[in-house]
Amino acid sequence: MKISSLRLQLLAWVVLPLAALAAVNLWTSQRNALATADLVTDRMLVGSARAISEQVAMVDGTLDATVPPAAIEMFDTGDRDSVYYRVETANGRLLTGYPDLPQAPARGSLEAPYRDHPLRLATLSHAVIGAGADSPIRVTVGVTLAGHDAMVKRLWLSAFAQQLALVVIAGVFVLLGLRRGLAPLIRLRDAVRSRSRSDLEPVEIAGAQSEIRPLIEALNAYMERVRGQMAAQRRFIANAAHQLRTPLALLSTQASYALRENAADQRQQALVALQASSGKLARLAEQLLTLSRAEPGSRRPRADLVDLTEAARHVLEAQAPTAIKSGIDLGLEETGPVPVTGDGTMLREMIVNLVDNALRYTPAGGSVTVKLAAIDGEALLTVTDSGPGIPAEECEHVFERFYRLAGSAEDGSGLGLAIVREVVENAGGSVTLGDAATGGLKVEVRLPLA
Ligand SMILES: Nc1ncnc2c1ncn2[C@@H]1O[C@H](COP(=O)(O)OP(=O)(O)OP(=O)(O)O)[C@@H](O)[C@H]1O
Ligand SMILES: [Mg+2]
Known part of the structure; x- marks a missing residue:
């Protein structure tokens, strides 16, 4: 799955690993809680066994085992646990308690089922003065696990609540931080969105971080370029309109002149002038159209394979009548095809x-000579004439x-x-002006x- 929101992405990157860590932590804290509960229960079992064993004494020549209520009541933690005990002599004679209660190993505890309940048991040996072969006695105390399990749960739940709170707080801080961090970006969006169509002034976002600054600068540079282009466009339209206005005014004057003229040859003259003017106007329109087509983005970019020699020959054939009329020697020098790619x-x-x-x-x-050559991987088209040339500074x-x-x-x-x-x-080339040998x-x- 691809997350496209920066917020969600960061949240996932921070909160998911944190949650995984918390899960590992929870597992260890569960084990810790269990160990703690085991330890506490064992201490209580040993304490209870000791309290019972201390009451065992020789009374009138026999061993008497009276279980003190405190030894049982100490397990009364409100979890309704059942307590079992068994007191026996060194040679295994039962003094009091449950004869089938399992015994725990010395210095240790045991978990074993008893009467359909799991029990935790501890056994304590205790020497009784004057008991002879009956000493030491063995006291075993067992308790069901309700209190133990409740303690594990309590310990574990508090750890769980802490971890959960940590993950949630981290998530909230990530979101808050992001909100603060993204604020300049959102302000930038609003600043750009709320602009009027023609407003290309640079935007300024106070408090933008160093990571966002370049974006704003790039945006401003871009708008600057667009602004320049729009200004050029406006200038071009104004120029074009100006260029069109003069010949149109001339055309109109010539038309009124022709209308006013009664003499046939005068009128003829005016009409010829009018025709010449409209021809110039048509050429201007033609040039404007060609220029607009030549601009990048106005036509679908084309990559025709064009033979420049062939193209030049066609142009020269078309221009030959003009050359002849003005008495100019128009020539083509070529050594074969010169292929290039571009818009034919x-x-x-x-x-x-x-x-x-x-x-x-x-x-x-x-x-006028048109020369074509292919040199060093470049197509070279040279047009030389014997006219006045163009001064270098122009x-x-x-x-x-x-x-x-x-x-x-x-x-x-x-x-x-x-x-x-x-x-x-x-077309990826360059054009230079220079002086011809002629x-x-x-x-x-x-x-x-190509
Ligand atoms: N071969 C040339 N010899 C001398 N001057 C030239 C030559 N070519 C261009 N020029 C000068 O450069 C100017 C600009 O040429 P350009 O072709 O851009 O415009 P134009 O010829 O005046 O008009 P258009 O070609 O659009 O009808 C011309 O007005 C002319 O003064
Ligand atoms: Mg020209």
Whole structure:
């Protein structure tokens, strides 16, 4: 059985062994009680026998044995015990008492049945002056065991009550101690439970023990992280809304302009501009969607086997018309398949963004090269261009969401490299920016080979 309550667990660990110990103790105390009762009974038997023997004397030339009442009354402890005695001479002649009463060994006692009752017996030898061959006489006294057994029970019961009280008190103290000990934990639970949904301030539990502190600290650190993430999320939404607002306003202006225009070619012009604006808006929405998909936890994690060379070839085929239109020499250098594991769609999206950047920021007549290699157990994807590159001090910032270099003439939302980094890191790789030999930007993506 598995006990899931800490209280019950501790109680079991403390009280069960204690109860076992108490049981062992009870057994020994029962034996002690018995030994004590035996000793007391034997002393009384010997005392009674002595009292009887001292009354035996020579009267008018014959041995006279008169049993004094005190010798019998000393057993009258209220347990209705029967007392038997037997007084005989050295050669076995009965002076008084019960002739068939068994005799106990000298200096010892005997337990034997007599008339359907167990008896405890003691025998005493006593010299009588002037009795000649009849001396020493033997006095045997026996008593039934009711008083003896009652004494055992009394002694034992008091020991039992003590032990029981000890176990119960220990149990109560364990529970009390636990209650005190668990109080900070319960306060922590209540503090966390009673919070409003948005309250992520650190909790402080006064009097928490050193074992519970780390839990509280871990909880606070966790809430701190969640708080940071929520702030980032809020910033992102605000940025996205801001990014969407500008082209939407433009779109609206262009639409009213087209509506107002009567001349056919002017209206045509306005409609073309409107189409371009809506295209940009669609691309922004596309990038936002891709970024949200790239975030961990938004899609089921996938571990497709992806050939990066194959993926790059597809991307380049799709981008070829753009390259031709802007007069850029777009090339692929590869030596064979470069297999990696990850989310295929996202990895392709990552290459799309890198090639898109290279084509977008490289002036006409330039060149863009995508290179694939498998080196030292790593897949290496390099995209180089002959454009203006990115100044070293900006290299960290361009990966931030919505960050664009000041004075960028080209359209863009500033999400492309954020998507790249998100995808690469999710796939367990890294991305670095550097200078290409051709003067432009060199982006290196390293991923673990499948
Ligand atoms: N190949 C490159 N050459 C020169 N500058 C670049 C290059 N790639 C990116 N940049 C600079 O880094 C900035 C961030 O790039 P990123 O791809 O994140 O956004 P974007 O291209 O502006 O917008 P998006 O890709 O979302 O449409 C760009 O605005 C640009 O200034
Ligand atoms: Mg881009």
